[in-house]
Amino acid sequence: MKILIIGSGGREHVLAWKFAQSKRVKEVIVAPGSDGIDEEAGCRSAKIQEDDHQGLIALAKTEDVALTMVGPEAPLVAGLVDSFQEAGLTVFGPSKAAAKIEGSKQFAKDIMRKYQIPTAKYESFTDLDKAKAYVERVGAPIVVKADGLAAGKGVVVAETVEEALEALDDMIGGRKFGEAGASVVIEECLRGEELSYMAFVHGRTVVPMVTAQDHKRAFEGDTGPNTGGMGAYSPVPHLDGDWLKEADASVIRPMAEAMVEEGVPFTGILYGGLMITEDGPKVIEFNARFGDPEAQVILPRLKTDLLEVIEAVLADEEVKLDWTGNACVGVVLASAGYPGNYEKGTTFQLPLVDDSERQRWFHAGSKKNQKDSDAIWQTNGGRVLLLSTLAPTLSDALSETYNVLGKSSWDGLFYRKDIAHQLK
Ligand code: AMP
Ligand code: GLY
Numbered sequence: 515m516k517i518l519i520i521g522s523g524g525r526e527h528v529l530a531w532k533f534a535q536s537k538r539v540k541e542v543i544v545a546p547g548s549d550g551i552d553e554e555a556g557c558r559s560a561k562i563q564e565d566d567h568q569g570l571i572a573l574a575k576t577e578d579v580a581l582t583m584v585g586p587e588a589p590l591v592a593g594l595v596d597s598f599q600e601a602g603l604t605v606f607g608p609s610k611a612a613a614k615i616e617g618s619k620q621f622a623k624d625i626m627r628k629y630q631i632p633t634a635k636y637e638s639f640t641d642l643d644k645a646k647a648y649v650e651r652v653g654a655p656i657v658v659k660a661d662g663l664a665a666g667k668g669v670v671v672a673e674t675v676e677e678a679l680e681a682l683d684d685m686i687g688g689r690k691f692g693e694a695g696a697s698v699v700i701e702e703c704l705r706g707e708e709l710s711y712m713a714f715v716h717g718r719t720v721v722p723m724v725t726a727q728d729h730k731r732a733f734e735g736d737t738g739p740n741t742g743g744m745g746a747y748s749p750v751p752h753l754d755g756d757w758l759k760e761a762d763a764s765v766i767r768p769m770a771e772a773m774v775e776e777g778v779p780f781t782g783i784l785y786g787g788l789m790i791t792e793d794g795p796k797v798i799e800f801n802a803r804f805g806d807p808e809a810q811v812i813l814p815r816l817k818t819d820l821l822e823v824i825e826a827v828l829a830d831e832e833v834k835l836d837w838t839g840n841a842c843v844g845v846v847l848a849s850a851g852y853p854g855n856y857e858k859g860t861t862f863q864l865p866l867v868d869d870s871e872r873q874r875w876f877h878a879g880s881k882k883n884q885k886d887s888d889a890i891w892q893t894n895g896g897r898v899l900l901l902s903t904l905a906p907t908l909s910d911a912l913s914e915t916y917n918v919l920g921k922s923s924w925d926g927l928f929y930r931k932d933i934a935h936q937l938k
Pocket of ligand 1: 634657659667669671701702703704705708730740787798799
């Protein structure tokens with residue numbers, strides 16, 4: 515059968531690669547896809563954009579696609595899954611109404627409050643003066659979040675009241691994130707380590723995955739601005755164990771239940787961004803899709819056929835997932851300047867990996883450079899590439915990853931040299 519994946523980043527590349535391994539999958543089509551995905555055996559791009567619902571539906575029908583999966587949040591929040599369902603197509607992802615769990619911080623927080631799912635204390639505001647008065651009353655540190663989607667950049671963890679006030683001026687006053695920031699959530703600053711906990715969900719059916727830890731800040735030592743994620747690893751041995759059982763029982767399952775109770779049952783990948791605090795796991799955010807770069811370190815560890823997992827979950831069977839005992843590390847290469855302004859068109863070469871069975875390049879903001887035969891690739895986005903390595907231990911995976919990255923000079927790109935520094 516044929517599978518259709520919507521998106522063009524590293525997450526969609528790993529999804530395409532994973533689906534292509536299924537014996538029952540003849541071809542994976544990715545729209546709009548990328549040149550990197552075109553290099554993957556059994557995969558090809560179709561240059562139809564994520565917001566072209568009718569174009570994507572026509573593609574799925576002409577190609578007789580059996581299952582569609584939507585990678586990024588924007589098309590989910592825009593209702594692409596609803597359009598596919600109305601056209602009678604099978605799709606694994608949340609409806610527009612359920613994707614609000616990611617599309618509106620306030621929507622997600624209100625459900626967490628109502629169903630007592632542990633999360634940071636918060637208030638929501640649209641009025642600049644009232645928001646400022648609240649910040650001045652509560653004091654710092656405090657977190658200011660744009661309500662809507664802002665590509666992972668709409669969150670300011672303010673260490674001082676001044677920083678928080680400035681963020682409010684930017685978001686509500688200056689519309690830095692457009693209408694996404696017209697409404698803000700201001701919340702308590704949680705301390706602890708972050709853990710990404712994801713599950714395949716269909717209504718009340720919840721099949722959790724192994725966990726991963728992402729690195730949100732741009733620079734080493736967790737400094738610099740928040741990004742979409744600069745690298746990840748799985749498993750997270752020092753945070754797994756009892757926390758995980760607690761997160762399962764107090765966060766992921768109750769949220770899936772709550773969505774059913776609210777009349778907006780969730781289908782797809784439910785992503786809990788958790789802070790492991792002294793008082794146990796608390797939710798920082800829910801996402802309505804696979805994490806990027808978490809998917810690039812979790813899916814290489816999955817031994818079960820991804821297609822069969824999704825089919826089982828859609829049939830409400832609690833399928834058991836089989837994971838390799840190997841660890842996986844992923845390090846992102848980003849354009850200099852990301853997450854702020856950056857240039858496109860910087861050329862680079864891809865160093866050969868040491869062992870192609872265990873190491874893979876996943877492409878995101880890259881494209882083939884036709885003009886220059888020496889440098890085959892060029893940058894075309896903020897996060898450009900991710901190198902993912904599976905190895906018996908995390909420390910092997912880390913040294914093998916950095917060994918390959920060290921073979922090139924990466925002018926115009928940067929990567930964090932301290933992925934997994936939290937390991938104890
Ligand atoms: P979000 O987009 O909600 O995931 O937030 C981006 C990042 O900001 C998170 O990964 C955390 O590092 C940080 N953050 C968000 N909310 C909080 C909070 N309440 N306390 C501390 N850090 C937070
Ligand atoms: N890596 C975090 C996210 O995908 O939201």
